[in-house]
Amino acid sequence: MTLKGHVHYVGVNDRVKHRFEGLWFLPQGVSYNSYLIADSEAVALVDTVDAAFFGEYIEKIQAIIGERPIDYLIVNHMEPDHSGSLALIRKYYPGVRLVGNAKTLEMVDGFYGARHEGDLCVGDGDSLSLGHHRLRFYLTPMLHWPETMMTYCETEGILFSGDAFGCFGALNGHIVDTEMDTHDYWPEMERYYAAILGKFGAPVQKGLQKLGSLDLRMICSTHGPVWVNEIGRAIETYRRFSAGETEEGLVICYGSMYGHTQRMAEAVAEGAAEAGMRRIVIHNLSVSQPSYVLLDIFRYSCVAVGGPTYNGGVFPVVEDLLKRLAGRSVAKHKLGVFGGFTWSSQAVKCIERYNEQMKMQLVSPPIEWKQGVGADDLAAARALGRAFKA
Numbered sequence: 001m002t003l004k005g006h007v008h009y010v011g012v013n014d015r016v017k018h019r020f021e022g023l024w025f026l027p028q029g030v031s032y033n034s035y036l037i038a039d040s041e042a043v044a045l046v047d048t049v050d051a052a053f054f055g056e057y058i059e060k061i062q063a064i065i066g067e068r069p070i071d072y073l074i075v076n077h078m079e080p081d082h083s084g085s086l087a088l089i090r091k092y093y094p095g096v097r098l099v100g101n102a103k104t105l106e107m108v109d110g111f112y113g114a115r116h117e118g119d120l121c122v123g124d125g126d127s128l129s130l131g132h133h134r135l136r137f138y139l140t141p142m143l144h145w146p147e148t149m150m151t152y153c154e155t156e157g158i159l160f161s162g163d164a165f166g167c168f169g170a171l172n173g174h175i176v177d178t179e180m181d182t183h184d185y186w187p188e189m190e191r192y193y194a195a196i197l198g199k200f201g202a203p204v205q206k207g208l209q210k211l212g213s214l215d216l217r218m219i220c221s222t223h224g225p226v227w228v229n230e231i232g233r234a235i236e237t238y239r240r241f242s243a244g245e246t247e248e249g250l251v252i253c254y255g256s257m258y259g260h261t262q263r264m265a266e267a268v269a270e271g272a273a274e275a276g277m278r279r280i281v282i283h284n285l286s287v288s289q290p291s292y293v294l295l296d297i298f299r300y301s302c303v304a305v306g307g308p309t310y311n312g313g314v315f316p317v318v319e320d321l322l323k324r325l326a327g328r329s330v331a332k333h334k335l336g337v338f339g340g341f342t343w344s345s346q347a348v349k350c351i352e353r354y355n356e357q358m359k360m361q362l363v364s365p366p367i368e369w370k371q372g373v374g375a376d377d378l379a380a381a382r383a384l385g386r387a388f389k390a
């Protein structure tokens with residue numbers, strides 16, 4: 001698939017993996033995008049694919065360049081969904097020179113054996129000519145690994161952005177946004193952001209600043225569609241999420257064994273509805289997939305977290321969410337806390353402890369009840385719901 005001139009798409013679709021990174025549910029699969037620039041003087045491959053797909057991958061490459069060797073393998077990101085075929089590419093093309101920054105090459109040594117003498121170590125702003133195409137490298141650390149960089153083709157205005165601006169969802173025949181209905185990919189870009197990049201708001205903002213002056217005509221990320229028409233929307237999605245901008249709405253996240261916490265969650269929702277909150281989402285954390293819960297939290301301004309005390313702490317599925325949130329940029333959110341116990345109160349304390357890292361703004365004092373929930377407890381939960389709208 002030719003994208004523009006000598007730039008080709010050689011990525012693959014993974015419709016088998018159940019959870020990305022072993023964690024994030026993949027109902028529509030995922031693509032590993034790789035790009036081949038078959039220029040007049042040199043051939044460059046930009047990132048590779050998961051090693052499990054190498055057979056299909058090398059066929060796609062050879063269908064374009066035949067017996068011509070690959071001169072450069074540009075490694076924008078070392079996570080093995082993209083670097084996985086690096087060792088095999090080196091076997092097929094012994095003369096290939098890796099192109100990465102100092103941190104990349106150090107990781108190459110660790111993951112795939114010592115780098116080769118001809119490998120190129122590039123710094124921020126360095127460039128490489130392939131003949132017609134001139135590539136420039138921009139280091140974008142912690143977006144989302146320390147070695148992450150982006151490669152910009154100045155000749156065509158194409159940004160090879162790595163994971164940034166990528167999304168879950170395999171590619172179903174189409175590659176470029178100009179030719180397809182992109183509707184289903186946008187929520188998947190947001191879910192990808194919340195799951196994978198959610199901790200790195202500040203580095204994402206820095207990266208966006210760095211790219212701000214580039215003339216972007218095409219964004220080729222490592223997952224999902226190639227952006228041409230909708231570059232602005234992709235950048236805006238990253239700008240909003242990395243700045244912690246949310247829409248007004250309440251996400252109620254709870255766990256419950258015997259229904260008491262669940263009744264309180266329902267009452268929080270009723271209170272918020274009564275106060276005029278229009279967007280209310282409830283996640284039973286024993287049922288909802290974590291990446292969808294995180295997605296809603298990144299979208300909406302308010303979060304209520306509730307759970308029972310369990311073995312001296314908070315119910316495990318609730319603690320799991322709190323651990324995930326403690327490692328993400330969510331400090332602008334409003335937070336409500338509710339938790340019950342039967343003989344020794346720990347749930348509320350535990351949620352509050354996690355909030356020392358989450359740093360959300362408490363809308364009112366936590367609500368706590370002992371054993372069954374009574375009319376007073378339910379009234380307090382409704383008041384908590386109303387407080388989100390105040």
Ligand SMILES: Cc1cc2nc3c(=O)[nH]c(=O)nc-3n(C[C@H](O)[C@H](O)[C@H](O)COP(=O)(O)O)c2cc1C
Nearest residue numbers: 256257258259260261308310311312341342343344
């Ligand atoms: C396995 C298990 C462990 C529990 N551990 C504690 C505890 O450490 N301290 C406590 O006060 N209550 C504990 N409880 C009691 C729960 O807080 C109680 O069952 C409560 O009703 C659960 O809320 P729910 O109805 O929303 O599930 C435990 C219950 C279970 C089933």
Ligand SMILES: [Fe+2]
Nearest residue numbers: 077079144163
């Ligand atoms: Fe990655």
Ligand SMILES: [Fe+2]
Nearest residue numbers: 079081163222
């Ligand atoms: Fe990736």
